Amino acid sequence: MSTVTQNGTELAALCSSNNNTQVSDDLALDVFQWSQGVQVGQYYNLQQVSLLGSLPPCDLRVILAPLDIQFNYETRGLPALFKYYEFPESFILERKHSVTQAFGTNEWNDGAMCSWLHFLCKNIHIDRTSSPGNPDKCEIVNVIPNTIALRQADYSWLRSGYLLKRVPRVSANTSINGSSSSSATVQPLPDLVTLICFGAPDSLKQRCNRLLRGQLWENFLSDPYALFTMVIEELFFQLDHSAWNLSDAFGTIEHRILTSVDRPGQAADHVDFVSLHTIAKAITYLNEGVDAMLLTLEDMAATYDEKMSQPATTSAINLKAEIRHRRGLFRSTRLRLQSLEKRMSNIINLSFNLVTQQDSRVVQRDSSVMKIIAVVTLFFLPSSTIATIFGTQFFNFGDFGNGTPEFKVSSYFWIFWLVSICTTGAAFVVWWFYYRRIKRVIQKRDVARQSGV
Template sequence: MIHTDRNRLAPRDIPHPEYANGLVELFKSCNVPSAFIAESFHNVSQSFGTQNDETGVYVWFHFLSKDIKAQNVDGQLAIVNRPKHERAPEESDEACEEDSEEIVDTAGVPEPQLNQANYHWTKTGVVLRIKESRKSPSTKSTSTPTSAPPEDPEVTLLCFGSPNALILRFERLAKMACYKDILDDPYMLLVIVVEEMHKLLDAAGWSVAWTFGPIETRTFENAQDNPGTAGNELNFAGLHNLAKHTIYLHENCGSALATLEDLRGFHKTTLAVPRNSSQQATRRALRYRRTLFQSTQRRLASLDQRMANMIELSFHLVTQTDSRTMMSESNAMKTIAFMTLIFLPLSTVATIFGTEFFHMSDDAPNRIQMSSDIWILWVVAGPLTLMLLIIWRVWYLDARARLGVDPKGTEYMGWKRLKKRFEGPYLKRRIIGRAMKGNNEGIELRNMP
């Protein structure tokens, strides 16, 4: 016989003030392993454990998954973070820190409102206790047995923080299932839990994919039709949030596969040779669920790669837009420089003739007369101009050397090597080097067919 009143669907197994006392009583009455309770205190996201003692066989695990649902917002699918007051008590929140993956109680902490953001997690803890039946000893002749009366087998399943779909699934199971099948292989209850958790994880993956698909298509169309302005329409915060959801889901799927492999291994070890059809069906179901998780994992890996390509393309589009802006500004500067060059000769002549060295004669005909001291202008302006050209040349060569533009490497180091440029040995080596270079080029030309 299986006691349906021992199928417990409890809130999350965390010390919350609202139901902490009830959880303590439940843990004591069902002899929940201390390792399972410790996992809850340490925010363990994935685990699988077994224990065998006089009270029965215990199997437990934790399962963590992002719970993401796409909604229609202004005619487009988007991921929206549900407010806390709209969530069930067993639902959990991601820590407000972006880089944290812990599941903590964030009551009273304002949640950031970001594009495509979601901080909703579902963390399910499952404990299965199997207490085998104790048969009465065989009696001899007319002796009266003194041992305790036989006990019916008991299967106790505790589910903490379960999604609503799992609750409805067990309610239907209690109405239509054959208890004998469950007693033949109680591990089929864990198969149901794994199945519902896969549905939750798979639905979250599809929600991210359906949200990302239109963004990807729209970006490709803009890149093809309007490459110059496509970068201005990108929302990098939304793209990075979608990529973050995919990374989390990929991690959750890998953890679920590890838990499923441990469960399959334990089932094979405990029931090396299936004794009935229920045990065979459980083994086949576990193998089938593994293929479903593997399929979801591969789809998430593909989605992650698509997002990486999209983010890379987005950066290229932004870079292209910035380059076009810089080219436009460069053209404007070229126009200003060109207009300056047009009026530069006129302004130079006007400046020279506007000095005191030129003046109009007072006697008719009024002509421009040049002062005999005009040479002072050239004596002062000539060296200053030459000095300015030398400073510019030294700075220019030094800048090219720093940027690695000059193919001659460190030969030009600007003012740092200015003194060495005028030394005799240095000039001699340069003259000899250029002469040898010219000779080598002449030899190569003569050797050409």
């Protein structure tokens, strides 16, 4: 079963992506499978991909595999799993490029088909460990080791990939009385449905454990896409949990800033613009994840409509209703993120106003000091000017030997005024030419900017 686009190049690139890791059959797998006529499903913990062939026949199988984003010692068996189930090249290519949104389908000549999707979303971890100095602590923490993170930053991501494969099986011919005869009837066998999950959340494994008992799993045989709706619901819980964590972390910062408004001159000291920026960036990432899942659901619904038989069965109608419901869940999270964006915008504007208010208070205080200095200077300026002039050699005070006080002015006193007037005029002339030159340069720059040069 191969297509034109499946030439093995992406799989070969995956095997050669890390020369220090040898491709092997070893891979930890959690396998859940169900069979018609068996009351309880089976669970297997396998350590090799080749052991999948030794499992008993089944109608439905769910495989939980490690995250396929890195090729290392723990995931060295991924190429063997890709070969065993003949994964499409597009799935491996999208994995390599860490796509945010993708929903693809592929069909083979023998009637087998597969569909897949990828999930990528920002992860938000919260530290609520209280302390005497911070009883209401609620901060975003980074869980990636050996990294230096900004305040309120988490560099981890929620990643997972899912491939659903359906393989038709040959029908069995049996007679009415159980023996082969010319009056044999055809008993159609259900398609073999397999869901392979990479990096799935723990809640999905718990959900599969609950499905081991009972017959609810049979609904997935008639409509295998119902497995995707189950997966997407768990992905919604992951994304929505991150959105609530982000909202709680922002609420703490918002409360701290609002309570500081009553302390003029000190409110700006409580504004942490780095934290506000990292939270705003996280909101953008979460919005991207929500929009990606909404697009995935749209593609899934369109693909299902193309494959759906007419007239629509009850199970098909119910599945389309479930897809609409999943859309509503993600839209509700998007509405919450939009509200969070508006709150963020209000707090940022308030923070800038608080900083501006504090700066204006500082400027006002400095201007008051300068005003006092200017008043004192103006008060002493006339007397200091007169004292300076009379302290020159152009004025003589004394009795000059005859005992009578006398006051004499030098005949060269005009030189003082000549030099003073000339130097003052020269200073004004130099300032005037410099001012005109700067003004022309600014005007030329404005003209050039307006003309687009």
